[in-house]
Amino acid sequence: MARSQPAPRWAVLLSLVILIGCIVVPSWAVKHGDFKTCEQSGFCKRNRAYADDASAQGSWNSPYELDPATVHFKDGLFTGVLIKTTTADEKVRLPLTVSFLESGAARLLVDEEKRLKGDIEMRHGSKANKKRYDEAEQWVLVGGLEVSKSATLNAQSETGFTNVLYGPGDKFQAVIRHAPFGIDFQRDGQTHVQLNERGLLNMEHWRPKVDGKEGESGEDESTWWEETFGGNTDSKPRGPESVALDVTFPGYSHVFGIPEHADSLSLKETRGGDGNHENPYRLFNSDVFEYELESPMTLYGAIPFMQAHRKNSTVGVFWLNAAETWIDIVKSTTTPNPLSLGTSSKTNTQTHWISESGRLDLFVFLGPSPKEISKTYGELTGYTQLPQQFAIGYHQCRWNYVTDEDVKEVNAKFDKYQIPYDVIWLDLEYTDDRKYFTWDPLTFPDPKGMQEKLDETERKLVVLIDPHIKKADNYYVSDELRSKNLAVLNKDGDIYDGWCWPGSSNWVDCFNPAARVWWTALHKYDKFKGSLSNLFIWNDMNEPSVFNGPDMSMPRDNLHYGNWEHRDIHNVNGMTLLNATYDAMLQRKKGEIRRPFILTRSFYAGSQRVAAMWTGDNQATWDHLAASVPMVLTNGIAGFPFAGADVGGFFHNPDKDLLTRWYQAGIWYPFFRAHAHIDTRRREPYLISEPHRSYIAQAIRLRYQLLPAWYTAFHEASVNGTPIVRPQYYAFPDDEQGFAIDDQLYLAATGLLVKPVLTENTETADVYISDDEKYYDYFDFTVYQGAGKRHTVPAPENKVPVLIQGGHIIPRKDRPRRSAGLMRWDPYTLVITLDKNREAEGSLYVDDGETFDYERGAYIHRHFHYRESVLSSEDVGTKGPKTAEYLKTMAGVTVERVVIVDPPAEWKNRETVTVIEDGAKAGSTASLEFYEQQLGQASYAVVKKPDVGIGKTWRIEF
Ligand code: NOJ
Numbered sequence: 001m002a003r004s005q006p007a008p009r010w011a012v013l014l015s016l017v018i019l020i021g022c023i024v025v026p027s028w029a030v031k032h033g034d035f036k037t038c039e040q041s042g043f044c045k046r047n048r049a050y051a052d053d054a055s056a057q058g059s060w061n062s063p064y065e066l067d068p069a070t071v072h073f074k075d076g077l078f079t080g081v082l083i084k085t086t087t088a089d090e091k092v093r094l095p096l097t098v099s100f101l102e103s104g105a106a107r108l109l110v111d112e113e114k115r116l117k118g119d120i121e122m123r124h125g126s127k128a129n130k131k132r133y134d135e136a137e138q139w140v141l142v143g144g145l146e147v148s149k150s151a152t153l154n155a156q157s158e159t160g161f162t163n164v165l166y167g168p169g170d171k172f173q174a175v176i177r178h179a180p181f182g183i184d185f186q187r188d189g190q191t192h193v194q195l196n197e198r199g200l201l202n203m204e205h206w207r208p209k210v211d212g213k214e215g216e217s218g219e220d221e222s223t224w225w226e227e228t229f230g231g232n233t234d235s236k237p238r239g240p241e242s243v244a245l246d247v248t249f250p251g252y253s254h255v256f257g258i259p260e261h262a263d264s265l266s267l268k269e270t271r272g273g274d275g276n277h278e279n280p281y282r283l284f285n286s287d288v289f290e291y292e293l294e295s296p297m298t299l300y301g302a303i304p305f306m307q308a309h310r311k312n313s314t315v316g317v318f319w320l321n322a323a324e325t326w327i328d329i330v331k332s333t334t335t336p337n338p339l340s341l342g343t344s345s346k347t348n349t350q351t352h353w354i355s356e357s358g359r360l361d362l363f364v365f366l367g368p369s370p371k372e373i374s375k376t377y378g379e380l381t382g383y384t385q386l387p388q389q390f391a392i393g394y395h396q397c398r399w400n401y402v403t404d405e406d407v408k409e410v411n412a413k414f415d416k417y418q419i420p421y422d423v424i425w426l427d428l429e430y431t432d433d434r435k436y437f438t439w440d441p442l443t444f445p446d447p448k449g450m451q452e453k454l455d456e457t458e459r460k461l462v463v464l465i466d467p468h469i470k471k472a473d474n475y476y477v478s479d480e481l482r483s484k485n486l487a488v489l490n491k492d493g494d495i496y497d498g499w500c501w502p503g504s505s506n507w508v509d510c511f512n513p514a515a516r517v518w519w520t521a522l523h524k525y526d527k528f529k530g531s532l533s534n535l536f537i538w539n540d541m542n543e544p545s546v547f548n549g550p551d552m553s554m555p556r557d558n559l560h561y562g563n564w565e566h567r568d569i570h571n572v573n574g575m576t577l578l579n580a581t582y583d584a585m586l587q588r589k590k591g592e593i594r595r596p597f598i599l600t601r602s603f604y605a606g607s608q609r610v611a612a613m614w615t616g617d618n619q620a621t622w623d624h625l626a627a628s629v630p631m632v633l634t635n636g637i638a639g640f641p642f643a644g645a646d647v648g649g650f651f652h653n654p655d656k657d658l659l660t661r662w663y664q665a666g667i668w669y670p671f672f673r674a675h676a677h678i679d680t681r682r683r684e685p686y687l688i689s690e691p692h693r694s695y696i697a698q699a700i701r702l703r704y705q706l707l708p709a710w711y712t713a714f715h716e717a718s719v720n721g722t723p724i725v726r727p728q729y730y731a732f733p734d735d736e737q738g739f740a741i742d743d744q745l746y747l748a749a750t751g752l753l754v755k756p757v758l759t760e761n762t763e764t765a766d767v768y769i770s771d772d773e774k775y776y777d778y779f780d781f782t783v784y785q786g787a788g789k790r791h792t793v794p795a796p797e798n799k800v801p802v803l804i805q806g807g808h809i810i811p812r813k814d815r816p817r818r819s820a821g822l823m824r825w826d827p828y829t830l831v832i833t834l835d836k837n838r839e840a841e842g843s844l845y846v847d848d849g850e851t852f853d854y855e856r857g858a859y860i861h862r863h864f865h866y867r868e869s870v871l872s873s874e875d876v877g878t879k880g881p882k883t884a885e886y887l888k889t890m891a892g893v894t895v896e897r898v899v900i901v902d903p904p905a906e907w908k909n910r911e912t913v914t915v916i917e918d919g920a921k922a923g924s925t926a927s928l929e930f931y932e933q934q935l936g937q938a939s940y941a942v943v944k945k946p947d948v949g950i951g952k953t954w955r956i957e958f
Helices: 009-024 042-056 136-140 370-381 404-416 447-455 476-483 513-522 566-586 622-637 656-666 692-705 707-720 883-889 905-909
Strands: 064-066 072-074 077-085 091-100 106-110 161-166 172-177 182-187 190-195 227-229 232-234 243-249 254-257 281-283 305-310 313-319 325-334 346-355 360-365 394-396 423-426 460-464 468-470 498-500 503-507 535-539 598-600 612-614 672-674 745-747 752-754 764-769 775-777 789-794 802-805 808-812 828-833 840-847 859-867 870-875 894-901 912-917 924-931 940-949 954-957
Touching (some): 091 161, 091 172, 136 566, 190 360, 360 370, 394 692, 404 447, 468 476, 476 513, 656 692, 692 707, 707 808, 828 840, 859 883, 912 940, 940 954
Parallel strands (some): 423 460, 535 598, 598 612, 828 894
Antiparallel strands (some): 064 077, 190 243, 227 232, 281 325, 752 802, 764 789, 840 859
């Protein structure tokens, strides 16, 4: 036997390094074992197997047919009974409705007759509701349900089909196939969305468990009944009850939306293969500790709304179901017949939606543009709330500011270093022993004094209030929750007990109207003692996060108000808390009505009406910084644009390069907040050494300079549902090269195109430009032009690459202040870039930034345009009872400067412009200065002190 050679020195060293690495490098990876894969989730596994069976059998026939005797169409409603024929030749009746809505959307709704009638037996003596959950819409939908009066039957339907013409100008048609059941949705004669085209419709009907006879049904029952995961057994008293459907987008190769996942904007395929995912995208609101990137794993929130996009056409679907949902995506390319000329290959995106329980409730949108989809979807689920002005400033958070003195010191330091901020946050530890609605008497003895100090500079405080209530004696919140029976119950009907931050806890059940009333009362100033009117709320852990629960949440057989099982309502659960908190904020004091501000971690479709969201516990790594951009963009196209990520990264310590770049990116998140884990080092911007401190301060000031543009963008979102920051495809829906781009963004319709630096040691950015307009560097007006290609823009560490597309007028405020509130009366600067026709336009929305008076006309909404050498401001607002009074308060607020980028060369010789304000007796003049620049950088001209009123109609003639 050969003697073993001693290992060479390098190998010993290497092993040592690896060994040390194993000991000291913390593991930063998500615990996969804590969260189900599709294979571990019975209903997902069954439906995937169903899909495999269907595609394996060449001539698969979906066993769902409309009973011809039941089919009926009247007043925009198509009704009928779907018959499912089971393997045992049993006929299951499933009542179906397709509603054609005035908005142009269509809704397919399918329920189960037996369960509607309550004609089923529950196992384990369960008291759970027998119906399929039919209340999700009460939480989610707020409008857009008016049924179309003009929808008509198309006389040319073939036998066995019902064709309905609907939508604007009857351009849409639903071709309803009776057997097997399916619907093709067409626009202008072309099919854009197909339901049950692959035959994967599956409504698992109720059936009894026949003990001792498992398998006799001829089906694999191994996942039908009790299911165990993570040490918890789900009793599943109604057995299998999933609902699934395939939705195909023929000719579409990109699909977007269905947050929340840490993944690319353009969603990936999910059935394996190179670069694809192995698991479907999962929607099951969960507290995923140290989540991983490029993953279809579920995260904290869920919006089952998807947009499919191809050149010049966008369509969408919204799957209204509150239970756990998985979505498989595959793309198939059809190759054309080589003999037929003029045809090209096309990609179809096939999706498969699978939910654990509930009804089949699907909305179909036919666009044709992304903006139209945003509008119609927003009519249903509501638009983003118009936040208070302070809420779009900078938020400073960490877990935790440790005393009220600490808060005051941080506040003072921001001023000392001249860094603006609006809100300071208190995480968990401000409470007395993690009892919400209390203050730690030792560390926060004077909460009022602290809030009053903040108020001196119009700053606010946000405190954390979670839905788990510490189970403790002598804590009135706990006593009341329990004695009034307002908590979530376990499957046996007893108060559910779980583990969270405070230890043993109970959860408020906001499905219960009485619980919401109670929750509202807790926030009143006399109950939440020490809170003042500049205090707002952060609802965290509302998935709900339960440390000892399955999938880090509640057992699915827990019971909520109405005896709904937790499985039925899981994904809307977090939103019910937000609604209650929203009401609470409105009712803190009689007569004091200001717009609430709430931050939420868990969300569902509709949460945009009441809260902002953030992407949860990210990490201080370059990859997480990069991932935040598509995540925020995705939220925007899914109708919840008030979104952001923890600036700096929650876990671990960013170095100053990463932190600087994160601030430069973070100023473009609609919700802009720095946050950090309790174990991290302090990293308030003023603590960072120079020159990075100045770089960060400059970035934050840029956010404040553009607050007028941001607020206008929020206003647009609040009336049209448009994203506040938009991806390339949304801004240029006909440029195929841009569809998958998700590392640059546009600030609403301002023409600002931003490409934040998201990688280490990078000093340039390659900005993709779609059209042939000129684009000007925001800071020095360097010109970039050339459609369909990338342009290299310098990005030294003190600069975030921002371009302005030609053709825009951007409102700004250029005077640095300590907070947004202090900028209220500051004058405006307008920056103009001209397009190819030497024209430009833009808009500005302003109100008091605080109350709801804007609903009664207390606002200014101006449209600016520049045409034929005249800049004018026109009113686009509607008047209301409060308009005149508001305009009076704003009478002294003017435009102090107009900057025109790339003006005509002949302006060099001009010294003045004529200013004509409506109502003024005569025009006046203002000075014009021309600044010539070196080659490659556009010249610019500045009108100084035109001093026209921001709320007035005026013209400036050049
Ligand atoms: C979890 C949240 O995601 C995090 O932001 C917060 O700091 C901790 N909970 C503590 O409250």
